[in-house]
Amino acid sequence: MSTTITTNTSVAPANMLTAVNINKPGCPRKCGNLTVPYPFGFGTGTGRSLCSLGFWFDIKCDTSYSPPKAFFMMGSGDTQPEILYISETQMMLRNFQIASRCYDAKGKVISDTPSSYDLIGSPFTFSYTGNKLTVIGCDDYALITYSAGTVSEGYKYDYNVGCLALCSNPNEVIHGSCSGIGCCQTSIPNGLQSFMITLSSLNNHSSSGVSSFQPCGYAFLAGNDSFRFSGAADLSGKVVVNRTTNEVPMVLDWSVGDFNSISGNRASCNEAKKNLTTYACQTNTHCVDFGGGGYHCQCLSGYEGNPYLKPGCTDVDECAQGSSNPCSMVCVNTHGSYKCSCPDGYYGDGLKAGTRCTKMINNSTSSLKKITFGLGVALGSIFLFLVGWWLYSVMKRRNAVKQRAKYFVRNGGLLLQQHVSSDEGVVERIKIFTADELEKATDHFNEDRILGRGGQGIVYKGMLGEGKIVAVKKSKVLDESQLGEFINEVVILSLVNHRNIVKLLGCCLETEVPLLVYEFIPNGSLFHHIHYPNEDFLITWRMRLQIAIDSAGALAYLHSSSSTPIFHRDIKSSNILLDEKYRAKLSDFGTSRSVAIDQTHVTTRVMGTFGYLDPEYFQSSQFTEKSDVYSFGVVLVELLTGQKAIRSTQENKSLTSWFLSHMENSQWLDILDPQVLQEGAKEELLALANLAKQCLDLDGKIRPTMKEALQEIEAARSLHLSRINHQDVLETQPSITTTARRRTCDGSAYSRMSNLENRSLDSAELSLLFNPR
Structure with a gap:
């Protein structure tokens, strides 16, 4: 503890790089121009170092250079890069x-x-x-x-x-x-x-x-x-x-922290504190978790030094900091803090940021005047506080209104209004949500509510006041070049109304980043079910056919049956979601474009996902409906083979080239998913494989339209249903001793009933897929 009334020059608290002691006793402080603070230290990187926290933090100082250079020990020979700088959280390497x-x-x-x-x-x-x-x-x-x-x-x-x-x-x-x-x-x-x-x-x-x-x-x-x-x-x-x-x-x-070989992560603060023998933070410090695993140590407020080095951080004497001394006259230093006061003959709180110290007037002022003065100061302070609070509340409300208006403009509100004025049907089904509603629905955008992350933002699961489950898309911070993409998704989803397309319920533009509210699709993406299957529930061949029909029907509707033709521009298995009945729904329209009925293509900068992009689009930057067909062909190949669009093997990374080469060599059966091969008949599988091959043709003009693709898949599905129904009849057919007449009558009745069912099914499916709800 110390007391002072003097003022000198300002002294900033020392950190692990500038403190007097930043290394263990006897260990060098520098290598050339590089300051090396503990937990780093010079060593061999092969065992317990005397100068560092452990071999991971060993640094090699090569004195053959002038000045000497420090090298990172994670590697050997030419793979040991030079260290250029070490900070409290980072290291820079050449x-x-x-x-x-x-x-x-x-x-x-x-x-x-x-x-x-x-x-x-x-x-x-x-x-x-x-x-x-x-x-x-x-x-x-x-x-x-x-x-x-x-x-x-x-x-x-x-x-x-x-x-x-x-x-x-x-x-x-x-x-x-x-x-x-x-x-x-x-x-x-x-x-x-x-x-x-x-x-x-x-x-x-x-x-x-x-x-x-x-x-x-x-x-x-x-x-x-x-x-x-x-x-x-x-x-x-x-x-x-x-x-x-x-x-x-x-x-x-x-960061520091013991490595857990089972979880693959370094210990967090709570985990590290359970073993004080290896806990790296010394006295007068606090622990901060590092997002990449492990933790950092920092000195407590009012303390300075290297938090990793014994005996820990030491008290900062604020009273010795000269012009930055917080007290106007008398300063008393305490552990981690200080106290200010005034000497005899002065009154006030002694703080430079407070009432400071004022000299008392030595006269015969009566007690009444002192009381009156005190009451006047108190009442004046209360009045000023009330006036200040009222002004603060008024300004806060005004600023909130201005801020919401500012966010509305920045998030594309004016652009949306232009669409509304040009087409009254754009937002007639869209609800405008308040920020408070969506914060409450998502528990203030709790990370536990995250459903997924995409190119345009993060999707959260939420529950509205009436108990309805929804998906809330929180877009990334947008610049002006991205506003068009956001408003484009609102406009496109307000124009479409189809059971196999994710429905947009509303939006909110008064927040820092724009929010979109969709219907909740509970069973995740097709990508997840194909490439990370659950052994307790596998996507059958019949379900894959239905998913292909649903997706093709949605695309056919977008291309030719919606009020304005729409190109999706990012068809992939992760953008095909599965509802509670495992029926497909198209999602993520952030890069979509609507076109005039007589327009054949749009010219844009190349956007999309590696493995799904149309090669013609790559070369010309002109996107047509056949570009969506190409991407759909890649999804068909995923359904058939169970392989990702970019395969993990070094040879033949492209799924499309791998698939087409096997088709050319008549080896296509060798690459099919075992479950598909087991459940599907050869003629059904060949029909879908040939369709995928047509969709992946390098010449877009030769590719089928989505309506034609839909008809091909429905034909394959009809073959599959007929075969399954025939097998069921054989399993339940009467014994061979039944009369021939009985067999003939039953067979005729079944044939007529089966044909009627097939015709009814195709008609219902077509009506369901092409007509909006």
Whole structure:
């Protein structure tokens, strides 16, 4: 405890990088220009280090350089990158992992160097806030494949994030822009510890003479705002490689906490505190959970130092901080805090931010005057408080109204009003919800209510006041270029009314990010049921046929039966949801476009999902109804084979090319899902396989329309139902001793009844699929 009445210069509390003691006794503080605070320390990385918290935090200081350089011990030889900076939560490394793929003038691959790194089991993750996947090229796309699962289960590379860079000549690229022309960037997932970056090309650099000015494509992880695209100069030679290695760091997040080999995660604060022997936070500190696993230690308010280093954080003497001293006259330092007071002859609270200290007047002022003065001050303070509170309430209400109006405009309210004025039917069935209603319905957007995450936002499960279950889509923060996509989804879903299309119930535009309210579809996506099947409930061949009919009917309605033809533009198995009866419903219309009846295509920037995109659309940027047909063909192949659109094997990554090659070689039966092969007859399977092949034809004009595709699937379903009904009749048929006449009569009756049922079924299905509810 100390007392002072003096003022000097301001002193900021010291942290783990600036404190007097940041290392264990006898351990170096620096390697060259790099400050190395505990839990990091210099060691060999092979065992218990005397200077670090553990071998994961060992750093190699190479004194052969002048000045010396520090290297990351996670790796060996050339895979030990140089450490450029260490902060309280992150580490910056020199970028040494750059993927490349080069071609000769004929499009032949002459070199292919992927980039990979493995930090699994370590306290480090590749920072999703500090890095971006960057691709340089004019006919190149890169996939960063990352692992999932736990150590006990074994890690598999089965998740992909991609980025596509295109251009036809170097004059097209824009210096400083990575928007997809010559250069593209995309975010990486949170918690990433292991990855592989691979490069591919749409045309192997053989079209438009790309190889003449850009023989190689490049991809790498780059720190946010540290890489700036240099335009045409980065397309030729290895200029971009050298510049990235020298100037663009890769950022790691770090944390502490024991590793749990069963869960595959590091201990949280609550878990770590159960074992004080290994708990890293010292005295006068508090623990903060890290989102990627593990935790950080921080000094308590009023304390400073390195929170990981014994004996912990020490008290900050606020009274010795000079001009930043909080007291106007007398300051008394206490543990973690301070007290201010006034000396004799002064009155006030002693705080610079309060009434400070005022010298008393030494005269014979009567007690009545003192009381009057005190009452006047008290009443005046109350009056000012009431007036201030009233003004605050008025201003708060005004600001709330202004803020809601501002959000309404920013979230596309004016654009929606334009659609309403031009078409009165756009929102006649749409309810406008308040922000309070949807916050209550989703329990303030609780993460436990999340149903899924998509390209345009996050979907929550909610319950309205009347008990109705709904899905609430909370869009990502939009810029002006994305407002059209959001309003486009509202307008399109208000125009369509079909049992196999997810129904839009309403929207809310008065929040920071726009909200859409849909009917709740309880049984998840077709993607989940095909690729992650539940052994207790499998999607049968008959159900797959019905799902294909439902999806085809919805698309046929959009293309030709709705009031205005609509192209969906993102047909994939994850956008086909299954209701309580496992009937299909199309969803996610954020990229859809409506067109005039006499219009054959729309020209847009390329949007969609790898594996489902129409190659013609890739080349021309012109989307037609046949582009939806191509994507539907990929879904048919998924239903037949049970394989993903981008397969996990290194050879034949594309499901479509794998399927078509087996069709050409008459080996299509070899690749069918075992359950489909067991339940379906050959003629039914061949009919659907041939339809999928037609839908995937590279020439869009040859592909069938969705109405024609629907008829083909219904014919296959009729074959299936006839075969099943015939089997049922055989199982229940009377014994062979029954008279011939009896058999003949029964057979005739059954034949007539079966034909009538089949005709009634087809008519009902067509009416159900093409006519709005």
